[in-house]
Amino acid sequence: MQSTHRGPLGRKPVIAIAGLAIEASTFSPARTDAAAFHPRRGDEVFDAYPFMAPGSPLREAADWRPALVGRALPGGIVTAEAFESLTGEIVDRLRAMPPLDGLWFDIHGAMTVEGMDDAEEVLLRRVREAVGPDVLVSASMDLHGNVSRDFAHDVDLITCYRMAPHEDELETKERAARNLVDRLASGQGRPLKAWIPVPVLLPGEKTSTRVEPAKSIYARVSEVAARDGVLDAAIWVGYAWADEPRNHAAIVVTGDDRAAVAAGAQELAQAYWDARDEFEFVAPVGTLDEAVDAAVASRVTPYFISDSGDNPTAGGAGDVTWTLARLLADPRITNGGRTVIYASLPAPEAVETAVAAGVGATVTVTGGAAVDAVHSGPVTMTGVVHAIKHGDPHARTEVVLRVGGGDGDGIIGDGETGGGLYVILTSLRKPYHHERDFTDLNLDPRHADVVIVKIGYLEPELFDMARDWMMALTPGGVDQDLIRLGHHRIRRPMVPYDPSDFEPDLHARLIPPSNEPLTGPDE
Known part of the structure; x- marks a missing residue:
């Protein structure tokens, strides 16, 4: 249970909450605007964190002052206008607060902004200018984020997920907030930080903690974090679908014992580097x-x-039609002998046509490739409107179109099937990770023959449903073939872009506290 000990402050610490989170692919033509972050302001920020419910130990441990937190579905580069607008509002809200003791910085770590490198560092620097140099900052991040040397300097406490898929997302956020409260209560000030860049950049689908070697490597993180003199330890895989100098794996260990912090960081960095040639896709490909x-x-x-x-x-535009076009042309998929679900394709005009026609109507619609037409153009299909749903927070409106198959009612809740290809069309792009995403559309994926989802590794509910599965290496803004994408700005040499027989410098860089200058060359 979180202690409410007030420590040397003689009162509850005053802690702000702020952050912007997104994975932004530089290889997608899409752009992300401010509205995509669905910003929460003031007390509505608490709604994102169940562990901060009124009366909870953590909520009672501090005087929390939420500013603004925004989280966008992964996508394309964030527009400069959106970044300036949201950052400006965060800064204004922080400036209006009473003097702060701490700030919980809830971010992802893979945000790319037009005309800007290391966007989270820019945001953090502006936040620090608003709150002052003495405020302790604790960051919670996705393990697919990036940690530059500058960012490691300007943050005081830092942690990230230890699982991929991210089943420990809320646990990680709570850990970041608890670490901050406890540090302020202890009166020990800023901890030591050891940062090590590791010249490996891999997609999440090769670094899932479900399988080796990531499973064993990440199991060592909690072991290092539990050592005397260590507060936290973290490994960042990095974000493979952006092309910036900061994109690489990284290790950060924080604590009060210089030797323990440095040794822990070097141990984790060496383990990651030693496994560089062992990472394989999490599924047959x-x-x-x-x-x-x-x-x-x-x-x-x-x-x-x-x-x-x-x-x-992961950052795909969501409207690439390359796969769907091939499914529509494959009689094995559309002849009705099998029940196949495809999720999904943003096609707002097609959705409007289907909604106007109504369930049971036969329509011909065209859609897709409005954003990413690099690999294929719009597709045209004729089918029966199987289901319509309004009000989804991501998709807005969803339509299911049954292409091919017999005259039955299609897939219904009791498992009765009518074959054909069931294409989910949406007004806006949406990920399909949960069984209810399908059942709410009168689709029963458990009784389908084939389910095709725009995703990488399967999220837990999909993984549990699948009797077998395979990952298709298809083109798009988050192509798994990183060499084919063509990175030009990452630091080299880098695995897998270069032969892995070089010896990187994996010694621990001890980063000075955020209120002291960062000197020496950028590494």
């Missing part, structure tokens, strides 16, 4: 044709296929 062939031949159902190149939860 192949071309789309190979994945569809495997699904059609499978003796178990449902068989899931990840359409990975346009994954909207």
Whole structure:
């Protein structure tokens, strides 16, 4: 239970909450505006954190002052206008607060902004200018974020997820807030920080903690964090679909014992580097044709296929039609012999047409490729409107169009099936991670033959439903073939862009406290 000990302050610490979170692919033509962050302001910020409910130990441990927190679905580069607008509001809100003891900085770490490198560092620097140099800052991050040397300097406490998929997201955020409260209560001031850049940049689908070697490497994080003299330890895989100098793996260990902090960081960095050639995809992979062939031949159902190149939860535009066009042209998918679900394609005009026609109507619609038309153009399909749903916070309106198949009612709740390809069309892009995302549309994925989802590794509910699965290496803004994407600005040498037989400098860089200058060359 969180202590409410007030320590040397003689009162509850005053702590602000602020942050902006997004994964932004520099290889997607999409752009992200301010509204996409769905910003929460003031007390509504607490609604994002169940562990901060009224009366909870952590809520009672400090005088919390929420400013603004925004979290966007991964996407394209954030516009300069959006960044300036949201950053300006955060700064204004912080300036209006009473003197602060701490700030919880809830971010992702992979935000790219037009004309800017290291956007989270820019945001943090502006926040520090607003709150003053003496405020302790604790950052919670995604392990697919980036930690530059400058950022490691300007933050005081820092942690990130230890699981991929991120089943420990809320646990990590709570840890960051608790670490800050406890540090302020102790009166010990700023801890030591050891930062090590590791010249490896891999997609999350090769570094899932479900499988080795990441499973064992990340198991060592909590072991290091539990050592005497250490407060926290973290490994960042980095964000593979942005092309900036800060994009690489990184280790940060914080604590009060210089030797323990440095040794822990070097141990984790060496473990990650030693495994550099062992990382493999979390699932069998192949071309789309190979994945569809495997699904059609499978003796178990449902068989899931990840359409990975346009994954909207990694930064894909979501409207790449390359895969859907091939499914529509494959009679094995549309002839009604199998029940196949495809999620999804943003196509607002097609959605409007289907809504106007109503459930049961036959419509011909065209959609997709409005944002990312690099790989294929819009697709046209004719089908029966199977379901319509309004009010989704991401998709706004969803429509299911059944292409091909018989005259039945399609997939309904009791498992009765009517074959064909069920294409989910949306007004705005949406990830499909939960069973209810399908059942709310009168689709039963458990009784489908094949389910194709724009995703990378399967999120927990999908993973549990899949009797077998394969990841299709499809094109898009988050292409798993990093070499094909073509990075030009990352630091080299870097695995897998260069042969892995070089020896990097993995010694611990002891970063001075944020209220002392950072000197020496940028590494």
